[in-house]
Amino acid sequence: MSYQLPTFRHPELPVNELGYTRADYEGAISTLCAGCGHDSISGAIVRACHELSLEPHRIAKLSGIGCSSKAPTYFLGKSHGFNSVHGRMPSVVSGAAMANRDLLYLGVSGDGDTASIGMGQFAHAIRRNLNMVYIVMNNGCYGLTKGQDSATADEGSASKKGDANPFSAIDLPGLALQLGASFVARSFSGDKGQLVPLIKAAISHRGFALIDVVSPCVTFNNNAASTKSYDFVREHAEATGTVDFIPMREEITASYAAGHAHEVTLHDGSVLHLEKLSEDLDPFDRVSALVALEQYRARGQILTGLIYMNKDSRDLHDVLETSRRPLNSLREEDLCPGNKVLVNINASLR
Amino acid sequence: MQALQSVNEFVIKFANVNGTGSASANNLFAKAIFRMGLPVCPKNIFPSNIQGLPTWYEVRVSERGYLGRRGGVDIMLSVNPQSMPQDIRELEPGGYFIHDNTKPLDLRLIRSDVTIIGIPLTRICNEQYKDPRQRQLFKNVIYVGALAALLDMDFAVLTELVEDQFKGKEKLILPNIHALELGYQYTKENIACPLGIRVRRADKVGDQVLLDGNTALGLGAIYGGATVAAWYPITPSTSVVDAFERYAKRLRIDPGTGRKNYAILQAEDELAAMGMVVGASWNGARAFTATSGPGLSLMSEFLGLAYFAEIPTVLFDVQRAGPSTGMPTRTQQSDVLSAAYASHGDTKQVLLFPSTPKECFDFAALSFDLAERLQTPIILLTDLDLGMNDNMSPPLVWDDERQYDRGKVLNAEDLDQIERYGRYLDVDGDAICYRTIPGTHPEKGAFFTRGTSRDEYAVYTEKGEEYEKNMHRLMAKWETIKQWVPGPVEQAAGRDTDTAVLFFGTSEESSMEALDYLVEEDGIHLNAMRVRAFPFNHEVEAFIARHQRVFVIEQNRDAQLRTLLMAEFELGPDKLKSVLCFDGTPISARNIRKQILQQMPGYNVTPLRRDKLVGGLGE
Numbered sequence: 001m002s003y004q005l006p007t008f009r010h011p012e013l014p015v016n017e018l019g020y021t022r023a024d025y026e027g028a029i030s031t032l033c034a035g036c037g038h039d040s041i042s043g044a045i046v047r048a049c050h051e052l053s054l055e056p057h058r059i060a061k062l063s064g065i066g067c068s069s070k071a072p073t074y075f076l077g078k079s080h081g082f083n084s085v086h087g088r089m090p091s092v093v094s095g096a097a098m099a100n101r102d103l104l105y106l107g108v109s110g111d112g113d114t115a116s117i118g119m120g121q122f123a124h125a126i127r128r129n130l131n132m133v134y135i136v137m138n139n140g141c142y143g144l145t146k147g148q149d150s151a152t153a154d155e156g157s158a159s160k161k162g163d164a165n166p167f168s169a170i171d172l173p174g175l176a177l178q179l180g181a182s183f184v185a186r187s188f189s190g191d192k193g194q195l196v197p198l199i200k201a202a203i204s205h206r207g208f209a210l211i212d213v214v215s216p217c218v219t220f221n222n223n224a225a226s227t228k229s230y231d232f233v234r235e236h237a238e239a240t241g242t243v244d245f246i247p248m249r250e251e252i253t254a255s256y257a258a259g260h261a262h263e264v265t266l267h268d269g270s271v272l273h274l275e276k277l278s279e280d281l282d283p284f285d286r287v288s289a290l291v292a293l294e295q296y297r298a299r300g301q302i303l304t305g306l307i308y309m310n311k312d313s314r315d316l317h318d319v320l321e322t323s324r325r326p327l328n329s330l331r332e333e334d335l336c337p338g339n340k341v342l343v344n345i346n347a348s349l350r
Numbered sequence: 351m352q353a354l355q356s357v358n359e360f361v362i363k364f365a366n367v368n369g370t371g372s373a374s375a376n377n378l379f380a381k382a383i384f385r386m387g388l389p390v391c392p393k394n395i396f397p398s399n400i401q402g403l404p405t406w407y408e409v410r411v412s413e414r415g416y417l418g419r420r421g422g423v424d425i426m427l428s429v430n431p432q433s434m435p436q437d438i439r440e441l442e443p444g445g446y447f448i449h450d451n452t453k454p455l456d457l458r459l460i461r462s463d464v465t466i467i468g469i470p471l472t473r474i475c476n477e478q479y480k481d482p483r484q485r486q487l488f489k490n491v492i493y494v495g496a497l498a499a500l501l502d503m504d505f506a507v508l509t510e511l512v513e514d515q516f517k518g519k520e521k522l523i524l525p526n527i528h529a530l531e532l533g534y535q536y537t538k539e540n541i542a543c544p545l546g547i548r549v550r551r552a553d554k555v556g557d558q559v560l561l562d563g564n565t566a567l568g569l570g571a572i573y574g575g576a577t578v579a580a581w582y583p584i585t586p587s588t589s590v591v592d593a594f595e596r597y598a599k600r601l602r603i604d605p606g607t608g609r610k611n612y613a614i615l616q617a618e619d620e621l622a623a624m625g626m627v628v629g630a631s632w633n634g635a636r637a638f639t640a641t642s643g644p645g646l647s648l649m650s651e652f653l654g655l656a657y658f659a660e661i662p663t664v665l666f667d668v669q670r671a672g673p674s675t676g677m678p679t680r681t682q683q684s685d686v687l688s689a690a691y692a693s694h695g696d697t698k699q700v701l702l703f704p705s706t707p708k709e710c711f712d713f714a715a716l717s718f719d720l721a722e723r724l725q726t727p728i729i730l731l732t733d734l735d736l737g738m739n740d741n742m743s744p745p746l747v748w749d750d751e752r753q754y755d756r757g758k759v760l761n762a763e764d765l766d767q768i769e770r771y772g773r774y775l776d777v778d779g780d781a782i783c784y785r786t787i788p789g790t791h792p793e794k795g796a797f798f799t800r801g802t803s804r805d806e807y808a809v810y811t812e813k814g815e816e817y818e819k820n821m822h823r824l825m826a827k828w829e830t831i832k833q834w835v836p837g838p839v840e841q842a843a844g845r846d847t848d849t850a851v852l853f854f855g856t857s858e859e860s861s862m863e864a865l866d867y868l869v870e871e872d873g874i875h876l877n878a879m880r881v882r883a884f885p886f887n888h889e890v891e892a893f894i895a896r897h898q899r900v901f902v903i904e905q906n907r908d909a910q911l912r913t914l915l916m917a918e919f920e921l922g923p924d925k926l927k928s929v930l931c932f933d934g935t936p937i938s939a940r941n942i943r944k945q946i947l948q949q950m951p952g953y954n955v956t957p958l959r960r961d962k963l964v965g966g967l968g969e
Contacts, residue, residue, distance in 0.1 A: 057792045060633070073798065073810075080788035082632060083800035084625065085651055091580075091617065091625025096788075098578045098613040098626070099635030103789050121625070124618040323609045327577040328634035328787065332754055334611055335575040337601040339748040345569070346745040349559035350385070 005029055017053040017249060025050045027077040031070070035222075037189030037215030037230075038068055038137045042075040044192050045106070045135075048199035049076065052247055059104045060096060064089040064118055067144055067217075068110030068137035076106075087118025090125035093132050094316075100326040101317050104203060105132040112142050115151040115170045126179040129207040131315035133199070136172055136210070137189075139217035140228035147220030158225035172212045173307055174293050177286055182313035183209035184289065185306045188233050189216070194305060197272075200245040201306065204266040207313035214302065238296060240305030241277040246270060264311055274306060283309055351463040354424050354444040355546040358388055358413035361420055362497075365428040365437045366490070369401025372429075375490030376407040378515070379497060380740065382507045383411055384560055387552040391417040391859075393739050393936060398585070398679040404433040413552050417742055418859030421940030424547055427493060429471065434459055446545055448493070448500070467541060469496050474532055488529040495533025502544035504551065505534060559707070559745050563736035564640075566707035567666050568593025569746065570714025571638055572601060575754050576664070578637035580615040580626030582645060585678050586734040587668035590640035620645035624652035624665070631662045632799060634759070634787035636718045638664035643672045643685045646692065646729075653727050654693025655801040657824075660774075660783070662721035662757070665729045666714065668737040671934045680934025681734035683855055684906035689729045690884055690914055696821065698828055700835060701884035702730045703854040707743035709882075710736065713836070715748075722757035724831050725782060733905070735856045735936040758784045765794040773797045773808040774820060781827035828885055835883035838890050843875035850877040850893065851929075851946070853903035854911060857937055861903050864942035872947060876901070884914065891919055894926070901946055903929040905937050 005026060013021035025046040030039050049059065056078035063069035065086035072081050084092045093105050114122045114136050125134070140153040149157075152172065153165045176184045183205045187195040195213065202209035214233050216222045222229045227236075248269030262283070264272040274283060281292040281303075289308035296303035323330070354360070364379075366372035373394065380392040391410040397403040410420060427448045428437040434456070438447050443463045449455055451468025460466060471492055475485040498505050509527050516522040537543060567590045571579065581591045595614055602611045617623035623639045630637035641649065646667050656663045669685045671677035692699050700720065704713045710732060717728040758778075765771060765786065771794050774783050786795035797808035803817045804810050811817075841862070853861045858880055868874040879893050894900050894915065902912040909928040915921060929945040931937035 055792060057796060058789050060788045062629075078793065078796050080786075080796045081798040081800075082629075083798060083802065084628070085655055085801060088621060088625045088652070091622035092629035092632070094615060094622070095578060095580060095626035095629025095631070095635075095637060096633040097629075098615065099630040099633035099637070100789065103633075120618055121622055124622065128615075317613075320613055321609050322613050323604050323611050324607060325604075327611065327613060328630075330575075330577060330611055332575065332752075334604075335577065335602070336573055336748070336752075339750050341601065342569075342573070342746050342748050346557070346559050349561050349745075350557075 016050055018055065020050065020053070020056070022046060022050045024078065025056060025076055027072070027074045030074040032067060032074075033219045035218040036067070037139060037213070037217070038071045039074065040189040040192065041135065041137055041195070041213050041215055042071050044195040044199055045075045047192070048196050048203065051196070052200055052203060053249065054104065054203070058102070059106055061106045061108065062089050062093050062096070063108040064110070064113040066110040066113050066142070068108055068215075069113055071137060072108050087113050087116070088121055089113070090118065090121035090130070090134075094125060094128065094130055097130055097132065097316065098322070099328040101131070101322070102326050107132050107134045109134065109136050111136060111138045111140060111150040111152040115172060123175075123179055126176055126181045126208050126210070128316045129180075129182055129313060129319070131207055131317065133202045133209045133211070135199075136212045137215045138172065138212055138228070139215050139221055140226070141217050141221040143217045143220055147217070154227040157227040158223070160220045160223055162225070164225070171293065171297065173210065174290065176210045177290050177293070177308055181210055181308070182207035182310040184308040185210065186212045186214070186302070186304045188214045188237050188304055190230060190234065191237070191304070194239060194243060197243045197245040198306060200247070200270075201243065201266070201272045204245075204268050204270040204272075205309065205313065206267045207310070207315045233302060236301050237304050238301045239277060240281050240283065240292075240303060240307060242275040243306055244273040244275075246273065264309070278303070281307070283307060284311060351444055353446070353465045353546045354442065356424070357548055357550055358411060358552060360411055360424040360547045361422060362409050362411070362425040362427065363423045363437070363440070364407040365426065365430045365433045366405050366407070367401075367430045367432070368397055368399065368403050368405040370490070371487045372405070372490045373407065375494050376409070377740070378491070378508065378511055379494045380409045381560060382503060382511055383409070383549060384555060384742070385507045385511065386504055386549060387555050388413060388549060389415045389417060389554050389742055390560070391742060393419065393735065395935065396679050398677065404430050411549065413554055415554060416859065416863045416939070418861070418863055419936045419938040420863065421938035425545075427497070429489070429493065438464065446547065448496070465545070467500070469493065469533070469537060469541070474536060478532065488525070491526055491529035492533035495530035496537040498530070499534045499537035499543045500541065500545050502548040502550070505530070555742070557745050558742050560740045561707040561743050562589070562738055562740050563704070563707050563710040563732050564589040564668060564738060565593040566710035566743070566746070567640065567714045567730070567732070567737075569597055570711040572597045573711070573748055574636065574715030574718040576636045576638050576718060577612050578615070578626070578630035578635045579612070579639070580617050580623045580630070580637065581639050582617050582620045582623045582641070584620075584642045584645050586670055586738045587640040587642050587645075587666065589738065590666055590668065620648035621651065624649035624663070627663050627665070628652050628656050628661055631721070632788075636664070636722070638666065638718075640666040640668065642668050642670050643688070644675065646685055646688060650688070650692045653699060654695060654697050656727045657693065657697045657699060658695075658801055659799050660725040660785070661799070662725055663727040664717045664721050665727060667729055667731050669731060669733040671932070677934045679734070681856070681936055682905050682932055682934065683731070683733055683857070684908075684910060684932070685731060686904075686906070686910035686914060689731060692729070698885070700724065700726060700728050700831055702728065702836065703882050704730065704732055705736070705855050705858040705880065707736070707741050708746060711746045716836070719755035720834060723755050723782070723834060724827070725757060725785060726827070726831070731855065733856055758782060760784050760786050760790070760795060762791045765791045768794065770807070771795050771797070772806045774804065774806045774823070776823055780830045781823045782830060832885050832887040835885065835887070837887055838882055838893070839880045840893065841878040843877045844869065845875050847875045847877055848898040849900070850879065850897040851901045851903055852879045852881065852893070854881045857903045857905060860937050860939040860942055863939035864946070867939060867943045868946065872943075874946070874950065876946075881911075886915065886918055890915075894919065894921070899927055900925060901927045901929050901949070903937065903942055905931050907932045
C-alpha cells in the first residue's frame with residue numbers, strides 16, 4: 001500500500017526555474033523502516049532534480065525488486081516508474097533508452113538486485129555505456145527477507161543475527177571501473193552534502209553513471225559488528241575531495257586555487273568542480289582510481305566521492321549511430337519501405 | 351525389379367559431410383528445378399556440430415504441388431561413406447543410388463532392387479583442380495551437373511542461376527559453369543541418360559517465391575515498424591535478426607542524417623533480451639526478440655510481467671526439438687504449452703501459428719499491431735522446418751494504405767480531457783485499458799508499471815477483491831482477443847463425414863497430402879481445419895463439436911495442441927485423437943496416413959497410446 005502525501009504545501013516554498021517546488025519532486029510517503037538510509041537517498045534525488053530544474057515527467061525511474069527497488073515510489077511522483085523483476089532493471093532501461101533517447105533514465109537498485117541476481121545485467125549495461133544514472137542503495141543485506149548477507153557484505157561483517165560473513169565482498173565501484181564504466185562514484189546516505197552534487201553530475205554525464213551509496217539497514221544491519229552501519233561508515237569514510245556541481249543555467253562564478261581543483265565542463269554545459277583532497281586519486285585516470293580504491297580498502301576505509309569520470313564518454317546511442325529522433329516517435333513514413341520495395345524483393349526470390 | 355519411372359514427381363536426397371560446402375550446390379539444384387516451373391521443397395537436415403558429421407538435403411519435386419515431406423527417397427546422391435549404409439536403406443524399391451565410384455562401393459551395401467550409378471567425382475576433381483579446397487567445393491557442383499544429365503534438366507537454367515548467384519563476383523561464374531559442364535559431359539558420355547525419373551519444364555510455380563520463414567519474419571518486422579530488436583543467438587532463430595539487420599541496413603537509414611532508424615541489441619542472454627523488448631515497448635517503440643525453446647524458458651519471467659502489467663511485446667519462437675538442449679538443429683512443434691502458459695501464476699499468452707513464409711511475413715507485421723492493440727505479449731511460433739528451409743510461398747504483399755494500429759494510447763491532449771487517468775480502468779468495456787507513454791504530459795498520465803498487484807489507478811494494493819477484479823478483467827480481455835487473432839482455415843471433405851483432422855503450422859502440407867491419399871487409396875474422407883492462433887476462437891470449438899472424432903496432427907510427443915484444446919474447451923480424452931511425429935524430422939504425409947488408418951477402425955484407441963501411435967512411423 002502506498003500512502004499519498006497530503007496535498008497542502010506551504011505557499012512560500014522556494015520554486016525552481018520551472019516554477020516547481022521541491023514537493024513537486026516528491027513521491028508517496030515511504031513505507032521503509034524509520035531511519036532507513038534509502039529514504040535519505042530519495043531525499044537527495046528529490047533535491048538534485050529540483051535544483052537542476054528537471055521536468056519530472058521527462059524522467060523515467062526504474063528499479064528491480066527489493067527494499068531499494070521500492071524506493072522510486074517515494075520520489076518523483078510525476079515520473080513514469082517501472083518496478084521490473086529482480087535484478088533485471090538494466091535490460092528494461094536498455095530497451096527504454098533505445099526507444100526514447102530524450103528522457104532521463106534513473107535506475108535504482110540494491111546490493112542483492114545488482115551484485116547477485118542482477119550482476120550480469122549490471123555488467124553488460126556498463127560495457128554498453130548505457131546513458132543512465134544507476135544508484136545502488138547498498139546496505140549489505142537482504143532487508144525484505146529478514147537480513148541475510150548480500151554479496152556486498154564485507155568479510156567478517158556481521159548482521160543482526162550475529163554470524164560473521166565468511167565470504168569476500170563484491171566492491172561495485174571497483175567492478176564498474178574494471179568493466180569500463182565512464183562515471184563511478186560512491187557516497188553515504190548520511191552525507192547529503194556529498195551525495196546531491198554527485199547525483200547532479202551523474203545526471204549530466206553522458207553514459208553510464210554509477211553511484212554506489214552505502215545506505216545502512218536500520219533493522220538488520222546497523223549493529224556494532226556491521227561494516228555498513230551508520231557508525232562504522234561515519235568513522236571510516238574518506239572523501240576523495242569536495243564535489244560541487246554548477247548547472248549550465250547558472251552563472252559560473254566559482255574560483256579555486258590552481259593545483260588543487262579540477263573544473264570539468266560536461267556535455268550539457270554544466271560544470272563539475274572537484275577539489276582534490278585524496279593524494280592517491282586522479283579521478284580522470286582509471287588506473288589511479290582502481291589503485292586508490294584498493295589502497296583505501298586495505299586500510300579498512302571506504303573511499304567516497306567521485307572516483308572516476310571519462311570526460312569523452314560516448315553513450316550507446318553514439319556507438320549504435322541511432323537516429324537523433326527518438327525511435328518511438330518514428331511513423332509509417334519513416335519505417336515502412338512500401339510495396340514497391342517488396343515487389344523487388346519478391347523478384348530476387350525467384 | 352523395375353526401376354522407378356516418374357516425371358516431375360519424386361524425392362531426391364543428398365548425403366554429404368557437414369562443412370564441405372555442399373549446401374550451396376544442393377540449393378543450386380533445388381532452385382534450378384523451381385526455375386523450370388516445378389513446385390519444389392528443399393529441406394536441410396543437418397547435425398548440431400561444426401563439421402565432419404553426416405548432413406542431408408532432401409528435395410521434394412512435385413508437379414501436383416505437394417510441398418510437405420512425403421516419406422521415402424527415390425534418388426539418393428550419397429557422397430558420404432559414413433552414412434552410406436543408412437542412405438541406401440532409405441531408398442524406395444526401384445530407386446536410384448548415385449555415388450562417387452572413385453573408390454569402389456562396398457559390396458555389402460548393394461541392394462538388388464536399386465539402380466546403382468557411379469560417377470568418379472573425386473577422380474574428376476583431382477584431374478581438374480590442384481587446390482584441395484577447390485577439389486572439395488567443385489565436387490559438389492560437378493554432381494549437380496551430373497544430375498542435370500541424369501534427370502534431363504535444362505542446362506541453361508543452371509548456368510543462368512550461377513550467373514545470378516555470383517553477380518558482383520564475376521570471376522567465380524566461369525569456374526562454376528565449367529564444373530557443372532564437367533559433371534554433365536561425363537554423365538552424358540558414360541551413363542545411360544536420362545533415368546526413369548526425370549524433370550520436364552512445367553508452369554506450376556506462377557509468381558511464387560522461394561523463401562525461408564526466418565527471413566520472412568525479419569522482413570515482417572521491418573514492414574511492421576519494429577525499431578528495436580533485442581536478442582541472444584540461438585539456433586534455429588538466429589537468422590531472423592540477421593535478416594532484420596540486413597534489410598534494416600538497406601531500408602532503414604535516415605536519409606537526412608545517415609543515422610539508423612532502428613537499434614539492434616545483442617543481449618547478454620535471453621533474460622536481458624526480453625527485458626529490453628519490455629522496456630522498449632513500455633516506452634512506445636515497436637520491439638521484438640527471436641528465440642527458440644531454451645530461450646523461451648528464460649524469457650518466461652518477463653513474459654509473465656508483460657502479461658500482468660499489460661505491456662505489448664513481440665516474440666518469435668522458432669521451435670526445435672526439446673526438452674532441454676534436445677536436438678538443436680532438428681524440428682519440432684513442442685513449445686506450444688510452455689508458450690501458451692509461459693510464466694508462473696495464471697497466465698495466458700497469445701500465440702500465432704504461421705505455416706508459410708508469406709504468413710510469417712504477414713503475422714510478424716500483424717503481431718506488432720496485435721501487441722499494441724491488445725497490450726499483451728504476442729508469441730509467434732514457427733519451427734526450424736519453416737524457419738531455416740527455403741519454402742515455396744505466395745509472394746509478399748504490403749498494402750501501402752495500411753496504418754499501424756497503435757492501440758489505446760493517450761497523448762497529451764487526450765490527457766488534458768481526463769480528470770483522473772486510470773491505467774487499468776476498463777473504460778470501453780472490452781477489458782483493454784488506455785496506456786500512456788513516459789514523457790507525454792507534465793501533470794497527468796504518469797503511473798507505476800509493476801508486476802505486483804495494483805488497483806485500476808496502478809496503485810499498489812493487496813486487497814483480494816482488487817486483485818480478483820483485475821484477474822477477471824484479464825480473462826475478459828482474453829475473450830476480446832479472440833476476435834482479433836487470425837481465424838482458422840477450413841477445408842471440407844468431398845462428402846459428409848463425422849471425422850476430421852486439425853493441425854497447425856508446418857504440418858499443413860503433409861496433412862493435406864495425406865488427406866488426398868486417404869481419399870484416393872482408402873476411400874476415407876475427412877474434413878480439415880488449420881488453427882492459426884491461440885486463443886482458439888468459436889469456429890474451432892464449433893468445428894470440433896460438429897465431428898464425432900478429430901485427429902490432431904502435431905510434431906511433439908505429448909500432444910501439446912490436443913492438451914491445449916482439451917483444457918480450453920474442457921473436452922474429454924475420447925474426442926481428440928493424436929497423430930504425432932517427434933523424431934526431429936518434419937512429419938510426412940505417409941506417416942500421417944498410416945497413423946490415421948491405424949486408429950480408424952472403431953476409434954478404439956483411448957486414451958492416447960503413444961507406444962502404438964508413433965513407434966517407427968517417422969519415415
